[in-house]
Amino acid sequence: MESTRSKWLWILASLLILVWTVFPILWIVMLSFKQPGEVGNQKGFFPKDWTWENYRTVFKTDLFTSALVNSIGISVIATFVGVVFATLVAYAIARLEFPGKKLILSFALAIAMFPVVSLVGPLFNLWRDIGLYDTWPGLIIPYISFALPLAIWTLSAFFREIPWEMEQAAQVDGATTWQAFRKVIVPLAAPGVFTAAILTFFFCWNDFVFGISLTSSDQARPVPAALAFFTGASQFEQPTTAICAAAVVVTVPVVVIVLAFQRRIVAGLTSGAVKG
Amino acid sequence: MTAVHSAPAPGQSRAGRAEISDRSRAERRLGLLLSAPAVLVMLLVTAYPLINALYLSLFSYRITAPDDKRFVGLANYWTALSDPLFWQDVFTTFFITFVTVAVELVIGFGLAMVMHRALFARRTVRTAILLPYGIVTVISAFAWRYAFDLQSGFVNSWFGLGDYAWFSGRWSSLFVIILSEIWKTTPFVSLLLLAGLAQVPRDLGEAATVDGATAWQRLRRVTIPNMKAAILVAVLFRTLDAWRIFDNVFIMTAGQQKTETLSFLTYRQTITRTAIGLGDAVGVLLFLSVVLIAFVFIRGFRVDLSQVRGDR
Numbered sequence: 001m002e003s004t005r006s007k008w009l010w011i012l013a014s015l016l017i018l019v020w021t022v023f024p025i026l027w028i029v030m031l032s033f034k035q036p037g038e039v040g041n042q043k044g045f046f047p048k049d050w051t052w053e054n055y056r057t058v059f060k061t062d063l064f065t066s067a068l069v070n071s072i073g074i075s076v077i078a079t080f081v082g083v084v085f086a087t088l089v090a091y092a093i094a095r096l097e098f099p100g101k102k103l104i105l106s107f108a109l110a111i112a113m114f115p116v117v118s119l120v121g122p123l124f125n126l127w128r129d130i131g132l133y134d135t136w137p138g139l140i141i142p143y144i145s146f147a148l149p150l151a152i153w154t155l156s157a158f159f160r161e162i163p164w165e166m167e168q169a170a171q172v173d174g175a176t177t178w179q180a181f182r183k184v185i186v187p188l189a190a191p192g193v194f195t196a197a198i199l200t201f202f203f204c205w206n207d208f209v210f211g212i213s214l215t216s217s218d219q220a221r222p223v224p225a226a227l228a229f230f231t232g233a234s235q236f237e238q239p240t241t242a243i244c245a246a247a248v249v250v251t252v253p254v255v256v257i258v259l260a261f262q263r264r265i266v267a268g269l270t271s272g273a274v275k276g
Numbered sequence: 277m278t279a280v281h282s283a284p285a286p287g288q289s290r291a292g293r294a295e296i297s298d299r300s301r302a303e304r305r306l307g308l309l310l311s312a313p314a315v316l317v318m319l320l321v322t323a324y325p326l327i328n329a330l331y332l333s334l335f336s337y338r339i340t341a342p343d344d345k346r347f348v349g350l351a352n353y354w355t356a357l358s359d360p361l362f363w364q365d366v367f368t369t370f371f372i373t374f375v376t377v378a379v380e381l382v383i384g385f386g387l388a389m390v391m392h393r394a395l396f397a398r399r400t401v402r403t404a405i406l407l408p409y410g411i412v413t414v415i416s417a418f419a420w421r422y423a424f425d426l427q428s429g430f431v432n433s434w435f436g437l438g439d440y441a442w443f444s445g446r447w448s449s450l451f452v453i454i455l456s457e458i459w460k461t462t463p464f465v466s467l468l469l470l471a472g473l474a475q476v477p478r479d480l481g482e483a484a485t486v487d488g489a490t491a492w493q494r495l496r497r498v499t500i501p502n503m504k505a506a507i508l509v510a511v512l513f514r515t516l517d518a519w520r521i522f523d524n525v526f527i528m529t530a531g532q533q534k535t536e537t538l539s540f541l542t543y544r545q546t547i548t549r550t551a552i553g554l555g556d557a558v559g560v561l562l563f564l565s566v567v568l569i570a571f572v573f574i575r576g577f578r579v580d581l582s583q584v585r586g587d588r
Contacts (some may be wrong), residue, residue, distance in 0.1 A: 254412070
């Protein structure tokens, strides 16, 4: 049915999409390889003299290296704790009969819609009062709380699809409860948990509002916030190329994750939107 | 906050008919116990600060002058609502939200169609579409800002615009902000729409073709009506998301050139100016506007939220 002409149209459309999505990323990469002084004199897309200088600059800058450590540490911890909490809730929702299920799902949804900035003022006060301001836990706690809705919804949609009877079948065949759970349910649940972990990590990695509001120093400031305050090697120069080098460093892991787990991420983002 | 018409699949009730009370009571307890940590964290970070914000918004209070803290009732709200800057920010936020959501819906639908139909490199296209979703918003904001910047950018020389300063005017700044927002979040829309497309029964389209419907008619009469739920869900989530836009504005203009949004105003009052009372009043107004939008969507359009999951 598909005529040759329309086939070519689809191919053209696919190519256009590739250009549109990859182009800005490529632009940041190109900028990161330009000489700091070249910016402003030469306005082309590609660098004239390729250089690693910017990468050396950012890794010599304490602000960036500490921010990178903060971002990795805070995001990993928040992802881990958040996914554990979300798994417990999702298991309960998919498996157990108890009052308040709908309430929990609605509450999570309400938080997903919450304007984060509305909370920043009061949290700023509260954190300063109890000593969480400018600390890792001070960011981890809000990250967990705001990443939970996505994780809970993704996981409970996923867990509902698991055929839980298989566990009982294993028990009938002589496995203990724990064995049945570990050998049958855990392998089935693992991909969903993993998907939720990726999405949660993206969320924490991406945060900016909490990052700039609840931190004030190298101690806890994550990369996105650090980039906004970055001054580069010299206080008197626009650190455009150095910021881009830092941006590339932060983007590489994300691109790798996207390339490796493309299918999982799509499944996670649309789970619940597609039934059956 | 919202009425959710959620229809969870009935959980596998393990309580047999014989052992009702003990077993089901234990199950209830376990269910609540497992949910407790997540619910507690969410309450700690949202409920308490929200109540605190409501309370403090009734005071004239600045961190720099704690002794001057005094109860002023609704005066902060009156100050905000009667300030022309507040309404300018409301309009800016509305404009950004309206344009991004409308454009994203069109582009997102196009992308979803290509992913749905593509014969060539389907996997590559899908992976590429996910890239902007994964990129940190601040970084995409920098990418677009530098592209349009007079010093570093290539846009002006490519399009022969000479010394046109994009960030010196309100509308051109908003254009770049909106462009980067669209680039960053269209993948989300297109994935939801792709899921919706997959739900449209194929034989309906085929039947329409047999009856002599053109491609456009099929799209309008068959495809779109069958994806209504997915479209509404995408629009609802993107509207609420765009309504609290912050990162792009902060990086590109820092609210200069009348590009300040409601989120930015709240941030500026509470954190930069440390005018806690007034800032919290603006924050509460922002929160109320989100509730209102959600309410209108869920009631007015009958969005079936059992089909959604949260996302930001």
